Amino acid sequence: MQHSLKDDYANCVKNYTNQFKDNSFRKLACNDFKSWPGPREETWRLSRLGTLSRKKIKPITPNLQKTINGKSKHIGSKIIKFVDGAYRGDLSSEMPLGVNLSSLNDSESLEYLQKLKKSNLNHHPSTNVSLSCTPSIMKLTVKKNIKVKDFFEIIYEGGEESQSVHPVLYVELEENSSLYLIERFNHFSTLAMPLQLTEIRNKASLNSIKIFNDNKETYNLSAHCVHLSEESNLNSFSLIKGGMFTRSETHAYLNGCGSKLSLNGIYISGNNQHHDLTTAIYHDVPDCISKQIVRGVLGGKSTGVFQGKVRVAQDAQRTDGQQMSRAILISENANANAKPELEIYADDVICAHGATVGELDDDQLFYLNSRGVPMDKAREILIKAFLEDMINQSVDNSLHDFVFKEAELALSSIIIKETL
């Protein structure tokens, strides 16, 4: 019985693809999605999709007239909107000189698929389902030598109950270009499966902020593949706070010498939320740096998962890889799992990792109390400090306040719940 229900979504996906004429890449992707990954698959063991697999869901047919009446809080001066997973030029800004946004044609889409198939996201459900069902793959290109001053903000919204949305994005930073990119996930659908491929060419630099803040019933299974070329730089920060179940999975390939990666994240979880930050960093060439700081605050009956793989290939000498994860449980029923995984095949490397899960520090609480600060306030101060400390270290100065405010909003709702 359960089996046939599971196949149900796969069938819906298959039927859905029939409507497209350009379906060479869709067919290939679709054939690779038979069912949801089960708990026996190692990377899904801590984030199980049993409940999702029992839901009746089908891919959405985007409503191209739909506008969202929510309060917009743009911080970027260039907006790119996806509604129901479809790019909406009518709701997006014009691209400035040196930046291009367009959809991929058939053969380009096939190439896109092949790149993902060569990565370790080849089996990810979002790779296969979203490539089957996306309205089109959108490509954002920053041309050679262009340093974009404006903040770009991509807003993903829309979606309906019992439906899934499939925005697919390709970001390419050509040589020596740079971009600030903010992405906000505000879906209303039962399921969102954003897929992204990012290629950062030689000496290019990307500053990326992602804010996962989907509706409280939403499952978000984001998949992101990143390639870094010589002396390129990615500073990436994800804040996971919304949704019922959010898993942000990123695979970053350092395949150009001298490239630098920061792959940082915070999750703030309450109620029955399940938040998962899964990352894999592949050092395939010498002289690259990767830094990763992950912090979580968990209240209610929430669960947090951090899975961080770092693989250093035999040739990747003089790699510097640092990973540090800490989770603070502010309720007895919350739960955090950290699974660092280091595979090091080179001998001349500096790699360090540490993972802790704990509660707020009693000495620190007492110190604040002894200064007259009430317990609730003391807890709040320490939790905020725990995150602010990290945001200061890992987010570009110009975006501190914005990111911290976003975190603060989520915190206040889970802290209030814990102290009632």
Added chain:
Amino acid sequence: MSLLEIKNAHLKLDNKNILNGVSLSVNKGEVHAIMGPNGSGKSTLSYMLAGRDGYELEDGEILLDGKSLSEMEADERARSGLFLAFQYPVELPGVGGMSFLREAVNSRRKFLGEKELDHLAFVKEARKEASKMFVKDEMLKRAVNVGFSGGEKKRFEILQMSMLKPKVSILDETDSGLDVDALKIVSDGVNSQRNKENAIVVITHYQRLLDYIVPDFVHILSDGVIIKSGGPELALEVEKNGYSGLINAA
């Protein structure tokens, strides 16, 4: 009525008797010194007074200005006017010194029914007090106690005391880890706050500090009881003969 009254305080930690009947009366305007060898229970006494979790009295009573403290949590005791300068001040990564001070001061003001200070007024006041303690602006921008030297930590403790204007201050080994210059700054800071309305309890292992902060009374704590009380001359006796002579005589 005494400002601080400790009556027959008994306390166990880990099922071990640590305080075994401490009694002490401190009146307005007085400075008391509690001296004792390491492990005699000095810090335990100060944590007990400040209301740390796990340091509840087994037996006995403590009163601040006539009000029993036993039922009050640490934060309420502090807002009521009790202050503890820590022997080992705690690091608070991510909590800026200035906002920490402001949080503390405004908690106390709210309790006293005074208006909370606005940001500018507060910063002005804090800078004024800080300069008296030779605490630089730059230090107030840093996270509380993170990367502070021993002397900086103690100066920051006394700065907090001067901002909070407590009724009773307990200074737990404020002299430890200080060189002579720092000791002088810290002592001057404490002395400038002595007045007819408040009281100070100085806890120390060594007599040295009492040359700078001259107490009205000295008490010797040993194995969780006060075995002898007297005037400043008692501290000199400790200096000359050590604790063992006094303890053996008791």
